[in-house]
Structures are given as C-alpha cells and as structure tokens.
Amino acid sequence: MTGPLSGPANGLLQVLDGSSPPSPQDMHDIMSGGTTALFNPCGLAVSTSGMVFVADTGHHRVCVVKDGKLDVLAGSGARGFADGFGQEASFSHPCGLAIDSEGNLYVADCGNHRIRQIQPDGLVTTVAGSGTTGHRDGHGRFASFYNPCGIAVDWNDVLYVADYSNNCVRVVSKGGVVATVKNTAGDTRLDAPYGIAVHQQQDENGASSPLILVSSYHSNSLATLSPDGHVEPLAGCGAARHADGAGADAAFHAPNGLAIDADGDIYVADSGNHCIRKVSRDGRVSTLAGNGLAALSDSQFNSPCGLCVCELPQFGPVLLVTDRSNSCVRVLPIDSLPPLRIAPSTLRQDMRALLNGGEDCIEGEAVFEVDQRTLRIPKAVLCVRCAHFRAMFTSGMREAQEGVVRLPNVSYSVFRALLDYLLTDELPEELEDANARCDLALDGALELMMLANAYGVQRLEQLCQQVLVKGISKQNVHEISRCAQLIGASQLQRASARCIAAAE
Secondary structure (H helix, E strand, C coil): CCCCCCCCCCCECCCCCCCCCCCHHHHHHHCCCCCCCCCCCCCEEECCCCCEEEEEHHHCEEEEEECCEEEEEECCCCCCCECEEHHHCECCCEEEEEECCCCCEEEEEHHHCEEEEECCCCEEEEEECCCCCCCECEEHHHCECCCEEEEEECCCCCEEEEEHHHCEEEEECCCCEEEEECCCCCCCCCCCEEEEEEEEEECCCCCEEEEEEEEECCCCEEEEECCCCCEEEEECCCCECCECEEHHHCEECCEEEEEECCCCCEEEEEHHHCEEEEECCCCEEEEEECCCCECCECCEECCEEEEEEEEECCCEEEEEEEEHHHCEEEEEECCCCCCCCCCCCCHHHHHHHHHHCCCCCCCCEEEEEECCEEEEEEHHHHHHHCHHHHHHHHCCCHHHHCCCEECCCCCHHHHHHHHHHHHHCCCCHHHHHHHHCCHHHHHHHHHHHHHHHHHCCHHHHHHHHHHHHHHCCCCCHHHHHHHHHHHCCHHHHHHHHHHHHHHC
C-alpha cells in the first residue's frame, strides 16, 4: 500500500461510562466478550438525538449506544428469523442500517434476505423480502432479495438497498413496494454492490433528485447511479490495490460501507486496504486514515466496514467506523458536517394527545394581534404542539389573563406561517418559492427560522435552514450568516462561510 495519510484515527467510541476513553486494548477486551460485546460489527446509523446504532453482525442482533452505554436493541443473539419486540426478534447477519425521518431504523438482514424495521418502541417487523434467495420485485414479502448488504434512506423516506448477490440496487417505497433500478449503462456494471449512500442533488430550477452512490466489492470501484438507471464510474481502476488519485487513477481493495457529508463528499471503508478513503464530488480519492496494516491502534484498522458522518456531543463532527475484525467502533474527528437531518414529525402524536385530553389541553381560543390584523387558533392545539405556548397559557402569564396577545415585533405573514406549521408540520406554500431563490420568500424563511428558534420549534427551524442553505447567495449571505451564528445553526454557518470565501 502506498500514499500519504492526511490524519490518523483519533480514539475509539467510549461505551461504558463517562470517564476518559479506554485504551485500544481495553476497548478490544470490552467489546470482545460479555452480553453487550460486539462481534464483527457492520452497519452504523445515528439518530437526531445522538443515539448510535450498530449492526452486531456476528451476534445476529442490533445494539445501541446511549448515554455512554452499549445495550442490545433487538435480536436474540442466535441466528434465525422472527419478528417481535426487542430480543424476542431474530436476525441472520444483519448488515446495513439506516434511519428515516420518523426515527424508524431499517436493517438489511443479509442472511435472511429481507429488509427489517425496528420502530422506536423496539418492535421489529419485516418490510420486504420473502426470505427465499432470488430476484423478484413486488410488494412486501412477495419480493425477493439475495444477500442485501447496504441500505440508505433519502429525504422522502425511500429506501435504497445494495442487493449484493443480485448485482443491483433495489428501491423500497414507503408503502413497501420493491422495484429494481435498471442498469442502462451497458459496459458499466455493479459487481457485488456493498455500500450505498444517497445524495440530494438540485437542478438549476431547484428541483431535488437522488444520486445513488455504490461501492462494488468485487470490482474494487465506486459508481454513481441515477434513478433512471444511468451508471457512471466514479473512482477505482478495478485492480485490488491502493492508490490515491482522480477517477480511474485511484485504486481500492474490497470497498465496503459508504457515507456522505453535507458537502457531497464520500467516505469509503476500504476494507482490504484497512483504511478510510475520502472521495470528492469530482472523483478525487485521498487516504484519510489507516496505514494499510491490519491492527488495532490509534492509526490502524482491521477490515473497516460501516461508516456514518454525524455530530456527537463529546466529539463534535466525526466519522464513526465499525472496525469489523477488531470488533469495535472507532471515532475519527473530521472537518465536515453530516447532511442536514430534519427532526421527525410529531403531528400525529400531538393530535392524539389532544384527543386523549390531559392537563395541557385547555379550552378557549387564542387571539393574536399582529400588524393590526387578527389570527385565531384553539389554545389546546397550541399547547400540545409547542412548549412556549403551553407555558404561556397554563402558567399564569399575562397573555393567559388578557383576551388578546399583541405581538408588535413580528410580521403577520411570518407569524401566520408559524401557526400554519403547527397545524400541518409542513412549511407554508408561500415559502416554497424559496427553493427557486425568490428573495422575498428567503427573507420570510430567515425571519421564520429566527421565530421558530425563539419559540423552540426545532423541526420548523430545521426546515427553514434547509431552504436557506439552498438559496444562499452573495446578496443575502451576510445577513444569513449573522442569524446562523446567533442561533448556532452549524450547517447554515458553514454554507455562509463558503459562500463568502467564494465571493472574495
């Protein structure tokens, strides 16, 4: 193996308590035995709340790291197939993991040739796959897979599966319908696709479409795949060796898991080279960590497998790596951010709370006076949807005693947009033009983001950030940057800094 390293792996994921991170050998001992040890872990996923999920492949279960402790989330530990709650369920070599916008965890259950779902309450169900090896599209359990390995989810909660032994990518809709992304490229083919990631790309009109990124384990290469089946080689010459460089000048050896950051750069678990590689959007490959020797140390891996870009409170922005043959999870600090993750909708739960009644469900109508105009909405809805309004109308504040709440420093359209969101969990239609960089709509999105932050409505704040990241320009960047710094919006700060640097 040749090629300079740009930085070593810096520490291991601490899983037992809040003390200083254990040494590599301590971590190996911790995660090589006992009821919550890992054995040949593969996939990784991180929730919006910072919980780390690990596919404990060798133990046929899925684990979770929460509050510094590793626990079993689902799976009996014995190879098998069964749906059910927690450890009542069974898996067979679970591999890739992915999380949707509602917090559901999806598992590529490789040995069972199925796609499984673990709900937040721990219930395991089968989403798709008959359990019989083969290739068949269709609904749910009528479909067939053959060793599904990688799995990814896009911003619409559509699943993409690297169907390893079928040499193709499958798509699973939210309704559980399985289809195959046909390869229309002719000479360029997928050979044992293992890792998969999805990048949200925008055309010149602001419309979003998925770009699927796939690692081919046997052909030692990466490719991009469009929804219409157009395959383009991205990087790798096909030979099993190590080389940095652009496109076909680079080389991998049995590339496994993929992860993507907010800038569209790709991270590759180059398992045969025992290192982590980074691939820019234009296909330029560099070595990020690992020296090519299979070992356990601060700068060495042994067959790294799964990857996940995330932010962890104790580390900041990091790349998590399942160091498969070392049976542990590694933490690699990076100067990148994960793609913006929108918090799951809570509308259904909130409305059920309203239906069930309770101490927060108060009677009467809230009346707001904004820009000399009036807005009315039931207080009960506001109280179950927003802690700020719950405090306002249930804790004896002045607004709870007066008939009208007057808001002198808020525009009517923006406050109405806040109320519209609380009723729908969606951005109001009048802000949709922001996707097309309409300055008026972007101003509204910026003001709404600041209002959502002040009222503690996190998901609305994130939706506004998403709009602003797309619409940032040299005309609005300084105001957006100022607001992003005020509320600590890291994605927006980073986008602003890059826009400013590009204009200089």
